Amino acid sequence: MTESERHKLMLDLLRDRPFASVRDLQSVVDASPATIRRDIGKLHATGAVRKVFGGIAAAESGGLLDRVTARPFTENQMLRVAAKKAIAHEAAGLVQDGDALIIHGGSTCYLFALLLANRNVRIYTNSMPLAATLWQNGTCHLTLAGGELYREPGIVFSPEARPPEFYASKFFLGAQAITPNGMQESHPLVVRETELLLQRADEVIVLADSRKFGMRARNVMMPLTRIGTLITDDGISDANHKMLTDAGIRVIIARTGPEFS
The missing domain is CATH 1.10.10.10 (Winged helix-like DNA-binding domain superfamily/Winged helix DNA-binding domain)
Incomplete structure (x- = not known):
């Protein structure tokens, strides 16, 4: 050849x-x-x-407005904290004792998983910050992804990975950007990791604060129709809310208040 x-x-x-x-x-x-x-x-x-x-x-296609690139996990932790805490609280209400969950890396998912640290649940995660915190402070059953540490977002990933031998009723993940074309992500390795995990979950639940609807990223990670439930804050516009419900997504609005500041 x-x-x-x-x-x-x-x-x-x-x-x-x-x-x-x-x-x-x-x-x-x-x-x-x-x-x-x-x-x-x-x-x-x-x-x-x-x-x-x-x-x-x-290759970068260009031409999209408000394009974002991946921020370090530590930087993301400082953004929209009240909204993320409110979203995490709503997400925790969807979890029942005995559930098997996949929780992706990301600052909103991190806050959500902290609420489950001492619950009777099984968690699979590729998030190094989350795994370290649950190891030190939690009692839940924890399964970790294998591979190399991708430091900025704090996820563990193997380019040669296969879907894990872990089956979940719910897959919780964050979003870098959400458009009519679907969930978008700037780093292709995160896209590939998500594609593998989608094969091991019954329901996809996205945790995304409302600013994610004004952004664009390089790669489409999944179509809107693959999402079962999306939890966002009360800053979401009517147009974006309609976009989600038209795609058949159950939308939960987290009301921010002083308890989440």
Whole structure:
């Protein structure tokens, strides 16, 4: 197989997904990992793809307003704290003793999981800050994702991961941006991790404060129709509320008050 043939196959694979790992590329290209990494470097240099940790991602398309990039977890913890606490409180009310839950990384999910620390629940998480806190201060059953630590958002991820041997009734996750096209995320590794976890959950519950509806991110993580319930604060606009209910999503509005300040 020639270099140009390999490049065509790699680009064809990327058209169907936001991210492809080296292992994904090996499944369609008959070449060694070293050769594939050299090909990635060449494609990145031409602007055809973006070279990211563990593989390649679609090139930046541009043209969207209010585009956001991933903030460090510690920075996100300082934003919209009252709204996030109110959302976390509503989310905790959806959990029953004995539930098996997947809780994704993110500052709102972190606050939510703290309310479950001493509940009779089983939690699977890829959040290093959350796992550390529940280990020190909780009694709930905890299962951790395996892989390497992606430090800024504080998640653990393996580019070669398979869906975990953990099955949940509910998958709680945050959102970087929400548009009519679906939930969006700027980092392709977070997208891929979410795709794996979606295969192991019955219901998807999104925790997103209202500012997320005015943003755009690089990659679509899932369509709105995959979301069962979305919890947001009372700053959501009528238009965005209608967008969600038209997609069949149950919307819960968390009322912020002095108890969450």
